Amino acid sequence: MFRKRIMKFILSIIAILGLSLVALPAQASAKTTLKSFPTSLHRTWYHYDGHGRYDTVHFSSKKVSCAQYYDHKWYHSTATLHYRNANTDPDKIKRHNSWVVGHTFQIGKATWTNVMGWNQSAGDGSSYKIETKTYHHKKVRVLSEGGGAEFWIGNHFYTSKGTAHKLGNHHFSGEHYYQ
Numbered sequence: 001m002f003r004k005r006i007m008k009f010i011l012s013i014i015a016i017l018g019l020s021l022v023a024l025p026a027q028a029s030a031k032t033t034l035k036s037f038p039t040s041l042h043r044t045w046y047h048y049d050g051h052g053r054y055d056t057v058h059f060s061s062k063k064v065s066c067a068q069y070y071d072h073k074w075y076h077s078t079a080t081l082h083y084r085n086a087n088t089d090p091d092k093i094k095r096h097n098s099w100v101v102g103h104t105f106q107i108g109k110a111t112w113t114n115v116m117g118w119n120q121s122a123g124d125g126s127s128y129k130i131e132t133k134t135y136h137h138k139k140v141r142v143l144s145e146g147g148g149a150e151f152w153i154g155n156h157f158y159t160s161k162g163t164a165h166k167l168g169n170h171h172f173s174g175e176h177y178y179q
Contacts, residue, residue, distance in 0.1 A: 034102035035083045036061040038113060040130050045143045045157030046164035054161055057128075057143070064100065064115060082118060090121040100125075107151060127151060133172050140167070144175070152178045 041059040048054055049069060058065040065078040079100040084093070086103070099118035104111055116125030124147050133142045143157040153175050158164040171177055 033084055033086055034081060034104065034113075037064070037081060037102060038104065038111075041113060041128065041143070043159065045159065046161050047155045047157045048161070048164040048168050050168055054164060055155070055157075057145070057157055079115075079117075081115075090119045093119065095119055112146075112151070124148065135167060135170065135172075142172070148178075150176050152176045154178050 037059050039061075042061065044056055044058040046054045046056055053069045055068045056066065062081045063078060064081070065076070067074060067076050069075075079098050081102055082096070082099045084101060086101075096118045100115050101118060102116075103114045105114065106112070110129045110131060112127045112129045114125050114127045116123070127146050129144050129146070131142055131144065132139050134140070140163060141159050144153050145155045145157065146153045154177075156167065156170070156172075158167060
């Protein structure tokens with residue numbers, strides 16, 4: 001598990017160059033950041049870790065909260081969405097460790113919401129998309145968390161603990177996953 005997290009981190013760093021060439025031009029054309037998160041995200045989303053624990057991501061209109069278990073500890077974070085001119089240099093504004101900025105963009109038919117630290121000047125942050133997937137002939141709403149140069153999927157989150165437990169780390173066809 002720890003090795004997988006290190007690999008994700010390394011891939012994210014490598015992805016900085018790729019993102020600056022692929023995804024960021026679409027984001028940089030926006031004049032401002034999000035004033036509120038899209039309503040489709042508003043709820044608590046669950047991911048089952050396979051060991052009796054559920055990681056969560058909760059979106060409201062202005063806040064995102066996460067709870068994740070790793071390295072034998074629970075980690076909790078809450079950040080508040082703030083609006084600003086997208087062309088403002090993050091290194092030249094006042095530090096706010098619990099503030100984030102958001103952007104939406106399209107890749108193919110999917111609309112992604114990117115969440116980055118207020119003062120984050122490099123990296124791609126965390127990006128989320130909601131799609132309806134089919135699992136054993138049933139439709140399931142899935143929040144996918146991705147990043148990197150090709151928006152590799154790291155986790156899927158679901159609207160209930162039961163669905164998260166049932167699907168666990170299921171890989172859907174047509175997605176690119178961290179290896």
